[in-house]
Amino acid sequence: MASIANEEGRRGALPALAWKIVKILASVALTFLGLLLVTFMIGRVVPVDPVLAVVGDRASQSVYNRVFIELGLDKPLYEQFWIYLQKILSGDLGVSFLTKKPIIEDIARVFPATLELATVGILIGTILGIPLGVLAAVRQGRFTDQVVRVVGLIGYSAPIFWLGLLALLVFYARLHWVAGPGRIDISYEYSITSRTGLMLWDAAMQGQWDAFRNAFSHIILPASLLGYYSLAYISRMTRSFMLAELAQEYVITARVKGVAEWRIIWVHALRNAAVPLVTVVALSYAGLLEGSVLTETVFAWPGLGQYLTNSLQNSDMNAVLGGTLVIGAIFVGLNLLSDLLYTLLDPRVRRR
Amino acid sequence: MSTREWLLTEQPASRRQARAGQAYRTWIAFRQNRLAMFGLGIVLVLVLVALLAPWLAPQDPIVGGSLRTERLLPPSWQHLMGTDDQARDILSRIIYGSRITLLVVALVAVIATPIGLLVGTTAGYYGGWVDTVLMRITDIFLAFPRLILALAFVAALGPGIENAIIAIAITSWPPYARLARAETLTIRAADHIDAIRLQGAHSARIIWGHVVPLCLSSVIVRVTLDMAGIILTAAGLGFLGLGAQPPQPEWGAMIAGGRRFILDHWWVATMPGLAIFVVSLGFNFLGDGLRDVLDPKARK
Numbered sequence: 001m002a003s004i005a006n007e008e009g010r011r012g013a014l015p016a017l018a019w020k021i022v023k024i025l026a027s028v029a030l031t032f033l034g035l036l037l038v039t040f041m042i043g044r045v046v047p048v049d050p051v052l053a054v055v056g057d058r059a060s061q062s063v064y065n066r067v068f069i070e071l072g073l074d075k076p077l078y079e080q081f082w083i084y085l086q087k088i089l090s091g092d093l094g095v096s097f098l099t100k101k102p103i104i105e106d107i108a109r110v111f112p113a114t115l116e117l118a119t120v121g122i123l124i125g126t127i128l129g130i131p132l133g134v135l136a137a138v139r140q141g142r143f144t145d146q147v148v149r150v151v152g153l154i155g156y157s158a159p160i161f162w163l164g165l166l167a168l169l170v171f172y173a174r175l176h177w178v179a180g181p182g183r184i185d186i187s188y189e190y191s192i193t194s195r196t197g198l199m200l201w202d203a204a205m206q207g208q209w210d211a212f213r214n215a216f217s218h219i220i221l222p223a224s225l226l227g228y229y230s231l232a233y234i235s236r237m238t239r240s241f242m243l244a245e246l247a248q249e250y251v252i253t254a255r256v257k258g259v260a261e262w263r264i265i266w267v268h269a270l271r272n273a274a275v276p277l278v279t280v281v282a283l284s285y286a287g288l289l290e291g292s293v294l295t296e297t298v299f300a301w302p303g304l305g306q307y308l309t310n311s312l313q314n315s316d317m318n319a320v321l322g323g324t325l326v327i328g329a330i331f332v333g334l335n336l337l338s339d340l341l342y343t344l345l346d347p348r349v350r351r352r
Numbered sequence: 353m354s355t356r357e358w359l360l361t362e363q364p365a366s367r368r369q370a371r372a373g374q375a376y377r378t379w380i381a382f383r384q385n386r387l388a389m390f391g392l393g394i395v396l397v398l399v400l401v402a403l404l405a406p407w408l409a410p411q412d413p414i415v416g417g418s419l420r421t422e423r424l425l426p427p428s429w430q431h432l433m434g435t436d437d438q439a440r441d442i443l444s445r446i447i448y449g450s451r452i453t454l455l456v457v458a459l460v461a462v463i464a465t466p467i468g469l470l471v472g473t474t475a476g477y478y479g480g481w482v483d484t485v486l487m488r489i490t491d492i493f494l495a496f497p498r499l500i501l502a503l504a505f506v507a508a509l510g511p512g513i514e515n516a517i518i519a520i521a522i523t524s525w526p527p528y529a530r531l532a533r534a535e536t537l538t539i540r541a542a543d544h545i546d547a548i549r550l551q552g553a554h555s556a557r558i559i560w561g562h563v564v565p566l567c568l569s570s571v572i573v574r575v576t577l578d579m580a581g582i583i584l585t586a587a588g589l590g591f592l593g594l595g596a597q598p599p600q601p602e603w604g605a606m607i608a609g610g611r612r613f614i615l616d617h618w619w620v621a622t623m624p625g626l627a628i629f630v631v632s633l634g635f636n637f638l639g640d641g642l643r644d645v646l647d648p649k650a651r652k
Binding site: 027030031034035037038039042043153154156157158159160161162163165166168169173286287289290293294297298308309312313315317320321324327328331332335 | 488489491492493495496497498499500501503504505507508580584587588591592593594604607611614615618621622625628629632633636637
């Protein structure tokens with residue numbers, strides 16, 4: 001009997017889970033459509049005449065009119081949006097005025113640099129942030145807790161580009177601990193064959209350890225900086241999740257049973273806090289994309305952020321909107337991922 | 353009867369007295385929090401400095417001294433924070449820059465808070481498809497990282513402090529709308545709202561006159577907590593050359609100006625960053641303290 005009930009329960013649970021996933025996916029699709037609508041509208045309010053940008057201001061009226069029609073500007077707005085939608089979905093983000101190449105190619109070229117930077121950053125932030133948050137929760141209200149709190153508040157209050165400049169001044173110019181701006185020294189630039197675009201990975205795979213060391217000493221400073229910002233958020237959230245877990249009854253039970261305190265904290269409680277923490281880490285990974293725009297500018301890091309600011313300064317509107325859209329899409333994607341992970345990992349959510 | 357007794361009485365004689373007493377009790381609770389008081393102090397100093405800038409600043413913030421003898425001087429008694437490449441006194445520029453910072457924060461709060469409140473309370477009060485549509489729009493704005501969306505807007509509207517403020521406001525309201533909606537969902541079910549409805553009050557009147565005031569305190573806390581983020585976003589836009597334009601003494605733009613010679617003349621970029629840091633820290637402390645006092649749910 002028990003096994004039948006169990007079987008039925010499982011059969012009932014699976015469609016519910018599938019239904020939930022379908023709902024999440026549908027809402028993501030809608031959000032993405034909204035993203036496109038926003039970038040489309042921003043593109044429409046630009047005071048720069050898109051026709052003049054193509055033909056130049058000396059073109060005759062007839063050329064102007066032809067391009068006006070070629071760009072589809074004579075059609076009603078909803079039709080223009082429909083055309084825009086079709087173009088984007090087929091991977092056409094338009095052509096950059098600056099590089100004269102399709103924007104999607106430009107972004108594919110610069111994106112690995114940002115991915116590498118953000119990944120090293122989130123690794124630093126997670127590896128340091130979670131233990132710090134746990135420590136703060138265990139020693140709640142005491143000195144350690146205050147220190148972790150202040151470390152976090154500094155992260156919330158200091159402009160990232162300013163800290164970046166100071167870090168360059170201190171660790172690169174004065175102490176010579178790390179390499180300066182850029183991804184790698186010029187002398188090593190062609191010693192690695194780019195396969196994935198992730199320099200550390202490529203160098204390690206090809207056994208180019210000198211180049212690896214050089215690239216590492218370039219990435220460590222900006223990545224630590226980004227890591228610090230995610231650390232501020234991750235440690236704060238870890239602290240509050242752990243406080244909630246440590247107040248649960250199973251912790252008391254474990255203590256009464258005589259389980260060692262470190263085991264209760266690091267195994268029992270942390271494992272239960274891990275599910276919401278996955279969401280937090282995914283969100284701060286997305287947040288690093290935002291931080292990378294300013295960080296890359298300071299560290300001359302040839303990634304998506306620098307591409308975006310370069311395009312901005314040269315009023316290359318197509319590239320700006322393309323970059324914005326890609327970052328927005330990644331943001332939505334990471335949100336989706338964290339939602340799905342949460343649904344799959346937490347048995348309570350799964351059952352509902 | 354002393355003022356203190358009048359404020360703390362158990363039986364207030366008028367509505368005004370009850371309100372004053374409530375405010376006084378909040379203040380007493382707030383005063384206990386040392387960090388929050390510190391934050392309040394910083395914010396008050398910011399306001400005072402901004403108001404009194406012409407009297408406090410030792411030199412002109414726009415026109416510098418002699419380019420031959422007063423350029424890029426390190427901090428000294430003459431120039432407490434040194435001078436920049438235009439031979440301008442950095443301290444004076446920071447003092448005048450506080451006006452821009454305060455203007456940005458105040459205007460963003462004034463623009464974004466009512467939008468968030470209106471969208472959130474309307475969605476929460478009506479429910480149904482109104483709720484779905486409004487919250488979907490809110491989610492779309494939340495789906496963009498804030499700085500990136502602000503960047504795109506400023507790029508479209510053209511650089512300048514006014515456009516930066518508009519862009520930041522456009523990206524700031526969604527969290528307030530979320531919060532106001534959540535509050536409205538509980539307020540809507542309250543008996544006194546039913547009573548008002550039975551008296552025949554119009555929906556708009558109920559929302560604006562009875563729901564919004566109840567949402568206000570938690571939204572204000574949220575706005576205060578956000579102010580540090582607003583300052584940092586504005587500084588980031590300024591740093592990228594999209595905010596206030598030279599020669600205006602905007603702090604983020606000042607950092608960008610000093611960036612070229614950070615290795616030889618560190619103070620030019622360091623000092624304005626310090627100002628941003630202190631002011632955002634102040635708003636963070638203040639917001640934390642306000643949340644502890646005004647939001648009983650967060651208190652533990």
